[in-house]
Amino acid sequence: MPYSPCEPTPHEWLPEIPNHWEVVRFSFFVSFQEGPGIMAVDFRDEGVPLLRIRNVQGRFVDPEGSNFLDPEMVQDRWAKYACQPGDLLISCSASTGLVSEVTDSARDSIAYTGLIRLWPQRSEIIPEYIRWIVVSDQFLTQISILQTGAAMQHYGPEHLGKMRITLPPPNEQKQIADFLDWKTGQIDALIAKKKQLIEKLQEQRSAVITQAVTKGLNPDAPMRDSGIPWLDSVPEAWNLTKLRFMFEFGRGLGITKANLLDSGIPCINYGEIHSKYGFEVIPETHDLKFVSEDYLESGAKSLLSYGDFVFADTSEDVEGSGNFSYLNSETPTFAGYHTVTAKPLEEYNPRYLAYLFDSPAFRHQIRKNISGVKVFSITQGLLKSCSAWLPEMDEQTEIVDYLDLKCGKMDRITLCCQSAIEKLTEYRAAIITAATTGKIDVRKVKLPTSV
Structure with a gap:
């Protein structure tokens, strides 16, 4: 159910909002800081983790595989960039839409250039709500208008300073964040199952192809050593x-x-x-x-x-x-x-x-x-x-006919799964945008107690 009553806004990307919400400048409520540009010569084999885009692929920052910086150098040059639990990291180039929360495992790590660190600067906004705002269409639409670059699209702190966001009361922000945690969790679980099925189909497809193009279709065909270590034996006539x-x-x-x-x-x-x-x-x-x-x-x-x-x-x-x-x-x-x-x-x-x-x-x-x-x-x-x-041409054709039949079935199931993933992903984005713009009222939604 949508909120009622609502009032119009002057923004093309946001026709109306609930009349007790506000549209505010992002920079008035959220502090942000792009990571420093650090030269590769400053990388070390151990020390303070230097986080990059590959470390912000999931819900939480994963420092695994990061570069490192000398702790004394960090203290002298980059101490103000140290990440703290509860901070959010977003990508500002190449992969816009990525957001991860900093936990204790990434405490005091440094976010590299290309990542922007976010944290609330006023009590009127909570971190859980910020996390959903920055992946909503209201945010991404403004980014697409403001970002620059020909080969690689990019936005930075100067762009965030121009952006506006919806701001419900803090208690509703919490309700929206809890609702989205629950709802997107359901969607993500369905997507994960589809991806697992695709993975299994790809493994099965590879096995079927490998058997056919290395051993042929006749199990009684005489075999000979291929002389190739990883190939083992092949049909004698090949x-x-x-x-x-x-x-x-x-x-x-x-x-x-x-x-x-x-x-x-x-x-x-x-x-x-x-x-x-x-x-x-x-x-x-x-x-x-x-x-x-x-x-x-x-x-x-x-x-x-x-x-x-x-x-x-x-x-x-x-x-x-x-x-x-x-x-x-x-x-x-x-x-x-x-x-x-x-x-x-x-x-x-x-x-x-x-x-x-x-x-x-x-x-x-x-x-x-x-x-x-x-x-x-x-x-x-x-x-x-x-x-x-x-093999000879006739046998090549037999193998192709066999693989077209076998792989065709698997490919059709894979396409159905990919289509389902695409629709679920679109639905996920629509739910996030609807909840953070007031198109749906989640205040009375009964959530499981575990959320």
């Missing part, structure tokens, strides 16, 4: 070779996001390979960007035909190293920035190769040889050195 003998390798277009258009020749870039269209890309149904037709002449070597492969040449994690897609379409499509192209020199079933490249047995070769620290590089030389094991 051919072992290297990718250097199977493909002509090249690079994608040397373009940037600025070269992408809304029409022209379809183009798949490394971002789509990692996030949307891994395994296969179908430009007729997949939402790709385009490049100018001028590249048909200047970038002809980067143009993909049916059955050609494109690998992302960088990955932010080991698991994503080796991510690829193959063009499952007759529509010519360009390989874009940060990609390596692989065009078959002979006739293969491209879908069999896709399943092979998707298998842990194949990916192991890439993951154990990649180079990099924060970003891992996948080079043409690395791909050329990888081994492949190939």
Whole structure:
């Protein structure tokens, strides 16, 4: 039920509020401080934890994996930045919307630049309410208007000083915070179950693919030692070779996001390979960007035909190293920035190769040889050195038909779970915004006594 009566506000992002609430400047009620810029030369192997974005991924700050600072240096230079239990840390770049509460485990730690420390400066606002305000749409909408930066969106204390928030009486703030703790806890539990199911399906999918592309479908087929330590035995009739003998390798277009258009020749870039269209890309149904037709002449070597492969040449994690897609379409499509192209020199079933490249047995070769620290590089030389094991064309087709049937069922369930997660996430955000803007009145909601 909504509050009644309500009164209008002059803010586009907030049409009305309960008439006993206020809209106030964030800076009048909440103190905030961005972490200092500290050079890597000041990092130590032990000492005072230096918190970064990876430490604020959950409800509470987790100092595990943080860098460290010399305690004496902290006392001399950065003592005013020391975090205290009850403080909140929010991300002000790259991952806006992250908020974590400081507990005793992170007492006196220092928040690095890119994180902003929050704490109440007046008794009219409570920390529990602040935590929900900073992840509500009323807050995030103002951030999207104020934040700056082209490559990476950013906001800071100067922006927070311009922001406004809703301010119910303190007792209602507590009721709202308790309600959201309870309600989002229910939603988060449902999301967690869906994610667990997806994880199990992915493990099952990997096992089915691995069995099919390393042992084949005939359990009575004679086997032989592959000569590859991590592969063990393969069917005797299969051919072992290297990718250097199977493909002509090249690079994608040397373009940037600025070269992408809304029409022209379809183009798949490394971002789509990692996030949307891994395994296969179908430009007729997949939402790709385009490049100018001028590249048909200047970038002809980067143009993909049916059955050609494109690998992302960088990955932010080991698991994503080796991510690829193959063009499952007759529509010519360009390989874009940060990609390596692989065009078959002979006739293969491209879908069999896709399943092979998707298998842990194949990916192991890439993951154990990649180079990099924060970003891992996948080079043409690395791909050329990888081994492949190939049955005859008829058997490739049989394996593809089998895996399409088996994996198709799992993929459909996974899509349903992902859709459910998306809807639950949207519902979660809507509940937070409704409760913190007065669209729903939670004062009479009966909560379990454990909340």
